[in-house]
Amino acid sequence: SVTEIRSGFTAIKANIQARDPIRTLSILSHPHSLHKVKLLDRCCITHQLFNFYVDKVFKHCKTEDSFVNRKISSIANSFLIVKRKLGQCQEQNKCLCGQESAEKYKQILANYEGLNVTSAAIKSLGELDILLDWVEKSG
Amino acid sequence: SGELYCSLPNPRNVHFESINMKNVLHWSAPEGTGDGVLYKVKYSVYGVGKWIRKPECRNINRTWCDLSNETFDYEEQYYASVKAFLNGMCSDWMETTRFNPLTDTKIDPPMVNVSSTEKSISILLTAPEKWKRSPEEESVSLLQVYPGLQYNISVLKKKTKKRWWFSVSNNTLVVPWLEPGTAYCVSAQIQVTTPLLHSGFSKEYCVATLKDK
CATH class of the missing domain: 2.60.40.10 (Immunoglobulins)
Incomplete structure (x- = not known):
């Protein structure tokens, strides 16, 4: 599924990022980069972020372009699959959430809520490669 | 800063060409301008609020600028921008799309x-x-x-x-x-x-x- 998300996003990356004119703000990478997250907290943050995208991002990303909309919904479906798997990990206590992940997620929500919903959703969608680069690097 | 009147046509096709994460900014000269056009370059880290000038690419007449050093951290993403000057006139700043060194580089064969x-x-x-x-x-x-x-x-x-x-x-x-x-x-x-x-x-x-x- 992550590979499908990656290829779906690659197809619409330029289109979505062009809709985000704000260079000076990021949802995921600043002020604190995902890449600084400790190993212990990665599973929890990954789970929180997949929930974040399903609950707060995809539903606000409607465009006038049907091709882009189809790609967004297929990405969203792949997210649901991964989200369910991560949910199972959490149920089996293999995906514990500590103080750092709570802080990190709070920062991401603050970045998101600093913009109007549509801008924040499009910016988050345009940062999917930041999420995927981090998820794939964390293995 | 000597920028009098920005009606010069813009540099075109401003983009990164990257091989093994050697990241070089390239562009084409503005339409209809012959010799004598000079350029300056700036770049920014996505999510960080400031543009940074590249001194080595100030008032250059070539149409490329090596930003490998400035885009070395492949956990970040970047924008770069070019402005053209000719006879006291200037163009707008023309930007790249968002550049992700990790996914946008080309890899040489083994x-x-x-x-x-x-x-x-x-x-x-x-x-x-x-x-x-x-x-x-x-x-x-x-x-x-x-x-x-x-x-x-x-x-x-x-x-x-x-x-x-x-x-x-x-x-x-x-x-x-x-x-x-x-x-x-x-x-x-x-x-x-x-x-x-x-x-x-x-x-x-x-x-x-x-x-x-």
């Missing part, structure tokens, strides 16, 4: 070393190195950057034109049960599954298996 015995050939592959700031700096193989990196290898028996394909994750491959005294040619490509990247194929390296004793 180095291929081949040796043979009577009935087998041994292939040793070496992934290219990530661009580095100075020769003294420690080399980083792209294998470390892309943990999912693997090699696609083609082995051609010259006499019969029969070809075999292999995909390996480690960097060595031994092809057994070959015909003695026969020429085989090897070519290899790098493939990264996520993000989806692949190099071209290396040129062919030919070796002959030893003759029967």
Whole structure:
């Protein structure tokens, strides 16, 4: 599924990022980069972020372009699959959430809520490669 | 700053060309302008609030600027921008799309070393190195950057034109049960599954298996 998300996003990356004119703000990478997250907290943050995208991002990303909309919904479906798997990990206590992940997620929500919903959703969608680069690097 | 009147046509096709994370900004001259156009360049880290000028690319007449040093951290993403000047007139700043060194770089083919015995050939592959700031700096193989990196290898028996394909994750491959005294040619490509990247194929390296004793 992550590979499908990656290829779906690659197809619409330029289109979505062009809709985000704000260079000076990021949802995921600043002020604190995902890449600084400790190993212990990665599973929890990954789970929180997949929930974040399903609950707060995809539903606000409607465009006038049907091709882009189809790609967004297929990405969203792949997210649901991964989200369910991560949910199972959490149920089996293999995906514990500590103080750092709570802080990190709070920062991401603050970045998101600093913009109007549509801008924040499009910016988050345009940062999917930041999420995927981090998820794939964390293995 | 000497910028009088910004009605000069804009630089065109401002984009990064990246190979093994050597990241060079390229553009085309504004339409209809002959010689004498000068440029300046700035760049920014996505999510950080400021544009940074590149002094080495100020008032240059070439249409490229090496930003490898400034975009060295491949966990960040970047924008770059170019402005043109001619006879006291200037253009607008023209920006790139968002540049992600990790997914937007091209990868060179691997180095291929081949040796043979009577009935087998041994292939040793070496992934290219990530661009580095100075020769003294420690080399980083792209294998470390892309943990999912693997090699696609083609082995051609010259006499019969029969070809075999292999995909390996480690960097060595031994092809057994070959015909003695026969020429085989090897070519290899790098493939990264996520993000989806692949190099071209290396040129062919030919070796002959030893003759029967």
